[in-house]
Amino acid sequence: MNDAPLIVACDLGTTAFRAVVLEVPVGGRPRVVAGASEPADGFEDGDFVDIKTGSLALARLLRRLQDEANVDIRGFTFNVAGSHLRSVMATGQIPLGQAGREITQRDVDEVMTMARSLTIPFDHRTLTVNPIEFSVDRIGGVREPRGRVGSRLEVKAHLITGSSSVIQNIEHTVDKAGFEPVGHAVDVLAVASCLLSEDERDQGVLLIDVGGDVTQWAALAGGRLLGIGSVPWGGEHLTSDLASGLRIGADAAEEVKRDRGVVLRSLVEEADIDALFDEEDPVETPGLVAAILEPRFEEILSLVKDALGPDLPLASFGAGVVLTGGGSRCRGSRELCEEVFGLPTRSRRLPESVDDLSRLGEGQWASALGLGLWGGGLGPAAATEPETERPPGWIDRLRGLWRRGGRGPSVDPN
Numbered sequence: 001m002n003d004a005p006l007i008v009a010c011d012l013g014t015t016a017f018r019a020v021v022l023e024v025p026v027g028g029r030p031r032v033v034a035g036a037s038e039p040a041d042g043f044e045d046g047d048f049v050d051i052k053t054g055s056l057a058l059a060r061l062l063r064r065l066q067d068e069a070n071v072d073i074r075g076f077t078f079n080v081a082g083s084h085l086r087s088v089m090a091t092g093q094i095p096l097g098q099a100g101r102e103i104t105q106r107d108v109d110e111v112m113t114m115a116r117s118l119t120i121p122f123d124h125r126t127l128t129v130n131p132i133e134f135s136v137d138r139i140g141g142v143r144e145p146r147g148r149v150g151s152r153l154e155v156k157a158h159l160i161t162g163s164s165s166v167i168q169n170i171e172h173t174v175d176k177a178g179f180e181p182v183g184h185a186v187d188v189l190a191v192a193s194c195l196l197s198e199d200e201r202d203q204g205v206l207l208i209d210v211g212g213d214v215t216q217w218a219a220l221a222g223g224r225l226l227g228i229g230s231v232p233w234g235g236e237h238l239t240s241d242l243a244s245g246l247r248i249g250a251d252a253a254e255e256v257k258r259d260r261g262v263v264l265r266s267l268v269e270e271a272d273i274d275a276l277f278d279e280e281d282p283v284e285t286p287g288l289v290a291a292i293l294e295p296r297f298e299e300i301l302s303l304v305k306d307a308l309g310p311d312l313p314l315a316s317f318g319a320g321v322v323l324t325g326g327g328s329r330c331r332g333s334r335e336l337c338e339e340v341f342g343l344p345t346r347s348r349r350l351p352e353s354v355d356d357l358s359r360l361g362e363g364q365w366a367s368a369l370g371l372g373l374w375g376g377g378l379g380p381a382a383a384t385e386p387e388t389e390r391p392p393g394w395i396d397r398l399r400g401l402w403r404r405g406g407r408g409p410s411v412d413p414n
């Protein structure tokens with residue numbers, strides 16, 4: 001019997017919940033065992049706003065996943081997203097004695113603890129802490145301080161904090177659904193672990209995930225996470241723009257967007273946009289669709305660009321932009337992104353490092369797969385040092401949360 005560890009991960013997205021079972025063999029390539037999705041009922045802005053509806057949706061999803069994978073699922077890891085997340089820069093410094101001495105791992109731990117102790121809102125918890133650069137005796141740009149000699153060690157670090165109440169509420173809803181919440185990771189970092197190569201992280205890359213109600217971004221360079229952020233607009237807004245512009249219902253607008261959506265006017269024949277204002281029932285043409293969608297998509301991208309600010313100049317992104325998310329699937333999205341940022345852009349939805357992706361249906365699976373890889377201790381997610389209560393043996397605990405071959409008595413995860 002194949003007894004490679006299985007990981008169960010669930011993406012709580014603004015439009016859909018998507019859960020996967022991944023097999024992660026030690027030293028081998030991970031592969032998809034099964035995947036299932038459900039509409040994101042009772043869930044808004046990264047939080048369950050209706051616990052009963054939400055827990056029923058989760059229970060339905062996990063039951064389907066169990067059937068497909070033929071395993072008994074006890075718990076899963078999930079993602080954290082939403083407007084409650086904060087991206088914060090912090091510093092820490094420790095003296096090493098006037099005479100100077102060699103810097104040890106303990107010193108690094110101590111200076112990181114100091115950076116982490118930065119005052120965060122009382123109702124928030126720290127989700128990740130990533131060193132950006134160390135300085136030794138004011139010499140900056142040190143990537144590896146261990147082994148250097150000095151009398152003062154400083155660190156500049158990036159922290160992500162999130163609302164304790166939101167995370168507790170998600171855990172409570174997972175529990176109500178009959179499952180155990182087993183760790184969580186920041187959504188955009190899960191997507192980054194799934195889609196970005198080590199080279200891209202080193203050279204500098206801007207990841208943009210245009211989702212349903214929200215667009216999230218993460219900036220990485222020199223192998224480090226430099227910042228994250230979000231814009232409260234995504235694919236759903238493209239749909240509502242089409243509905244009001246063409247004076248059609250939401251379902252019809254969604255169909256137009258998926259089948260014939262184009263966000264770049266220069267790709268189609270120009271249309272007279274007066275029709276949008278003068279005619280009661282404007283006839284849908286590619287030109288009119290592009291005239292409606294382009295301004296919204298351009299604005300989403302421009303807001304991401306503005307949010308980078310002077311601390312994250314575009315020149316930091318030697319590997320350009322990686323564009324993902326269901327909201328970026330209209331024709332012309334990649335080209336418009338290149339125009340807005342002036343950087344080479346690649347559209348990417350699935351990782352190269354995972355096998356049997358064809359078992360997943362339509363949709364955006366990068367979050368769920370990234371969470372699974374992270375849960376399996378694989379991929380660069382580890383480089384983002386998720387600090388989400390992962391006690392020693394965390395992975396072993398997670399492995400205890402499933403059984404192969406159907407519903408026998410469940411394994412006690414503890």
Ligand SMILES: Nc1ncnc2c1ncn2[C@@H]1O[C@H](COP(=O)(O)OP(=O)(O)OP(=O)(O)O)[C@@H](O)[C@H]1O
Binds near residue numbers: 081234325328
């Ligand atoms: N083929 C397609 N063409 C255009 N838009 C699409 C297509 N497929 C999906 N979308 C749009 O993608 C959006 C959902 O994107 P995605 O699945 O990445 O979001 P999510 O993960 O549920 O939410 P979020 O990441 O915001 O939490 C919806 O607005 C949907 O209409």
Ligand SMILES: [Mg+2]
Binds near residue numbers: 367
């Ligand atoms: Mg998503």
